[in-house]
Amino acid sequence: MSEANDKVNVQIDGEWHQFPKGTRMIEACRLAGKEIPHYCYHPKLSSPGNCRMCLVEMGMPPRPRPGEDPPKPDKDGHLPIQWIPRPAISCANTIAEGMGIRTDSQLTNECRHGVMEFLLINHPLDCPICDQAGECRLQEFSVEFGTGGSRFREKKVKKPKNVDIGPRIRLDDERCIMCSRCIRFCQEVADDDVLGFTDRGSHTVLGVHPGKELSNNYGLNTVDICPVGALTSNDFRFQMRVWFLKETNSICTSCGRGCNIIAGAREDKLYRLTPRDNNEVNSSWMCDYGRLNFHFLTSEARLTDPMILEHRAHRIARWSEAVGRAAEKLKEFDASKIAIIASGRMTNEELFMARRLGETLGIEKIAIVPRSGEADDYLVSADKNPNTRGARLILGKKVDKQLKEIAAGVKKGTITALIALDENLLKCGFEEDTLKKLDLLISSHILANPTASLSHVVFPSTATVAEKRGTMINRTGRLQRLNQAIDPPGQAMDLWEILRDLAQALGGSNGVYLLEDVFKLMAGTIKEFEGLSLGKIGDQGLPLLKPKESIPLLERERERIEKGIIVG
Amino acid sequence: MNVPKEIEAEIDERITHYPVSKRSAALPVLHSLQEHFGYVTEEAVEWVAAKLDLEPINILELVTFYPGFRQSAPGKYHIRVCRTLSCAMEGSYELMEKLCQEAKIDRSEVSHHHPIAVSEDGKFSIEFAECLASCGTGPVCLVNDDFHEAVEPAKADKLLKQYD
Ligand code: SF4
Ligand code: SF4
Numbered sequence A: 001m002s003e004a005n006d007k008v009n010v011q012i013d014g015e016w017h018q019f020p021k022g023t024r025m026i027e028a029c030r031l032a033g034k035e036i037p038h039y040c041y042h043p044k045l046s047s048p049g050n051c052r053m054c055l056v057e058m059g060m061p062p063r064p065r066p067g068e069d070p071p072k073p074d075k076d077g078h079l080p081i082q083w084i085p086r087p088a089i090s091c092a093n094t095i096a097e098g099m100g101i102r103t104d105s106q107l108t109n110e111c112r113h114g115v116m117e118f119l120l121i122n123h124p125l126d127c128p129i130c131d132q133a134g135e136c137r138l139q140e141f142s143v144e145f146g147t148g149g150s151r152f153r154e155k156k157v158k159k160p161k162n163v164d165i166g167p168r169i170r171l172d173d174e175r176c177i178m179c180s181r182c183i184r185f186c187q188e189v190a191d192d193d194v195l196g197f198t199d200r201g202s203h204t205v206l207g208v209h210p211g212k213e214l215s216n217n218y219g220l221n222t223v224d225i226c227p228v229g230a231l232t233s234n235d236f237r238f239q240m241r242v243w244f245l246k247e248t249n250s251i252c253t254s255c256g257r258g259c260n261i262i263a264g265a266r267e268d269k270l271y272r273l274t275p276r277d278n279n280e281v282n283s284s285w286m287c288d289y290g291r292l293n294f295h296f297l298t299s300e301a302r303l304t305d306p307m308i309l310e311h312r313a314h315r316i317a318r319w320s321e322a323v324g325r326a327a328e329k330l331k332e333f334d335a336s337k338i339a340i341i342a343s344g345r346m347t348n349e350e351l352f353m354a355r356r357l358g359e360t361l362g363i364e365k366i367a368i369v370p371r372s373g374e375a376d377d378y379l380v381s382a383d384k385n386p387n388t389r390g391a392r393l394i395l396g397k398k399v400d401k402q403l404k405e406i407a408a409g410v411k412k413g414t415i416t417a418l419i420a421l422d423e424n425l426l427k428c429g430f431e432e433d434t435l436k437k438l439d440l441l442i443s444s445h446i447l448a449n450p451t452a453s454l455s456h457v458v459f460p461s462t463a464t465v466a467e468k469r470g471t472m473i474n475r476t477g478r479l480q481r482l483n484q485a486i487d488p489p490g491q492a493m494d495l496w497e498i499l500r501d502l503a504q505a506l507g508g509s510n511g512v513y514l515l516e517d518v519f520k521l522m523a524g525t526i527k528e529f530e531g532l533s534l535g536k537i538g539d540q541g542l543p544l545l546k547p548k549e550s551i552p553l554l555e556r557e558r559e560r561i562e563k564g565i566i567v568g
Numbered sequence B: 001m002n003v004p005k006e007i008e009a010e011i012d013e014r015i016t017h018y019p020v021s022k023r024s025a026a027l028p029v030l031h032s033l034q035e036h037f038g039y040v041t042e043e044a045v046e047w048v049a050a051k052l053d054l055e056p057i058n059i060l061e062l063v064t065f066y067p068g069f070r071q072s073a074p075g076k077y078h079i080r081v082c083r084t085l086s087c088a089m090e091g092s093y094e095l096m097e098k099l100c101q102e103a104k105i106d107r108s109e110v111s112h113h114h115p116i117a118v119s120e121d122g123k124f125s126i127e128f129a130e131c132l133a134s135c136g137t138g139p140v141c142l143v144n145d146d147f148h149e150a151v152e153p154a155k156a157d158k159l160l161k162q163y164d
């Protein structure tokens, strides 16, 4: 009985469905496979119901007048529906028992036509030069619900164009359809109430208050949720047509949060990162810092080939030659004299291969470089390494402490060979003079840096953002997948490949060829990974370890869901 | 901005009428300031926002929405001529023209965002208003708080003379 009570019967386009009590009409329709066009509604924001695009025809069981017989249910127990001549917005209204919704009736379609016609009256229709074209709600719904021609013969209202509303965002007011999503995002999610509508009426203008700017670290999310091309990202505008972008699901690796993202690339060039929904990690948002932290991929300093130090100068080497040289040199050392500096930016698979290399050679000193900074009260974690928890799980908790010991060992001369993986040692407690004392320094880097300059063998490695596959564990213990969106430049390789080749050259073939093989080995060795495979992790990740912190932004969102302010 | 003590006291008192949310006091507070200063300056917008623990944009939205709030200084006598349908048909545009002629007001710079024009001597200012709620007796206008009905455009000078 109680279960039946929590469910509400609703007829959508002639078919009866059951939905939980309190479901918004628009969400019920979506669950029934009927997408309702909408602009202002966003499940993570409040619903002002201002665009009217989501109007539908609605009905309820008739209420008998005094003396009249109550309506009779049909053979399935459903009451007849009395259709209401006035349409209702489906975004802000919740379903009720016996409700009927028509998403494709004459009334509904007329409403959509009407709303589209009004929205287009003052719209500049500059799709050919608009960045949003191809992912524009106005464009899409025009095709579906527009009339194809305009009856408007009057002059369009002129509004501000190309307005700098902050360091990263530009506004075209003529394109704005006044849905207020951006305003609500700033008020409700980013707590930075700087946007607003002035001169409301036919001249409504969206803007920032004079002297203020939209500069908070989450501002670019407004560009994503703007259904039209009114808000554009300075970084992305005019760079690439969105329909050329190949989209790859991955995660941001700029901090320990691991926000889920979509990487948009074309022909091995990454053009943008946008947030991907994950209600356990980043909701629908990401920070601007993480979003824009990929331009180093095409930096002039990018290493593209292995290098060997000969006669005090580096020369480019073939991959096999560099691996051979590194292995040959390593063999000259007693394991107790070798240390490995790994990185909290490495994937689990790469860390696991570092551990295997250590085991093959009997190396006991292995560390990672901690990177701590400031957390904000939203998503950004104080841990600037994306995979500290993976490193601790795979290499052991000692990795945090060993860095100092290794640095001291190098100084004292007890450690004479060092393998540094994607870390610039001069930035983490090593001095140039001490490094020069080393008999062997093998390192991998994405960009040229002073450590690379001092190394005997240098391997070019790939970037976590968009260039490699693998997994990481974020601060809240979630195991998540990185996917490769673009091919790395030149001979650059993933660290697990570099380490695989090195281990093979040192100890012979070990049956590891693919990333899947590494994961399988890892799943067989570390109990937390038992029974898992890359495929099982899926696009939303899996909870693997105990969360060690909560995510402030998500906490607040959950409160708003509870209060019914947002759908979530 | 210098808000005199007694005006601030009046404003503080007005705010007490809205115990649930100070935000609701925004309109009365703005009226108090406009009554005193004649119009709402950018500084005033910020002052009100600070007073009500809001962001300035929240106040600017109101000030730019309600035609009753002015963002530029009016003349000593501020005239508002109704231009909604009934009055327009009864000649409010002509009335506007005549009033401007008589008071020496140049409206060529007027726009949606700057609706008010002021006479050279600063005595009169003028703007169009929407319905002033006397459609049967158009054209109508307000001069400060005085309401004038069925004002014949030809008699615009007579109307102005009352405010010498
Ligand atoms: S700028 Fe975009 S998100 Fe903001 S109100 Fe306009 S259309 Fe909506
Ligand atoms: S919060 Fe962290 S993981 Fe998320 S986008 Fe920002 S830097 Fe990337």
Ligand code: FES
Pocket: A037, A038, A039, A040, A041, A048, A049, A050, A051, A052, A053, A054, A055, A089, A090, A091, A092
């Ligand atoms: S989506 Fe805008 S009114 Fe419903």
